[in-house]
Amino acid sequence: xxxxxxxxxxxxxxxxxxxxxxxxxxxxxxxxxxxxxxxxxxxxxxxxxxxxxxxxxxxxxxxxxxxxxxxxxxxxxxxxxxxxxxxxxxxxxxxxxxxxxxx
Numbered sequence: 001x002x003x004x005x006x007x008x009x010x011x012x013x014x015x016x017x018x019x020x021x022x023x024x025x026x027x028x029x030x031x032x033x034x035x036x037x038x039x040x041x042x043x044x045x046x047x048x049x050x051x052x053x054x055x056x057x058x059x060x061x062x063x064x065x066x067x068x069x070x071x072x073x074x075x076x077x078x079x080x081x082x083x084x085x086x087x088x089x090x091x092x093x094x095x096x097x098x099x100x101x102x103x
Contacts, residue, residue, distance in 0.1 A: 031051075
């Protein structure tokens with residue numbers, strides 16, 4: 001009579017330590033250059049997941065869909081531009097931004 005193999009009890013295994021914020025940021029960092037080169041239509045969820053080294057379902061979890069991810073990528077870029085403009089208009093010494101500050 002054949003014995004069934006012993007079952008592995010996963011309930012005893014500790015869940016891997018995951019930092020959701022870091023995972024989200026990793027996806028954003030991987031998506032930005034892909035969107036920049038391929039656009040929204042030319043970039044796939046699978047490409048983004050592969051570049052971020054994550055399961056593609058995490059993209060849907062954090063961003064709902066590809067357009068949601070694209071929206072967040074654009075918002076992050078706009079936020080960086082706003083910060084640079086704020087520094088430039090408050091007298092920060094940024095190269096090439098002298099034209100931004102009116103005399």
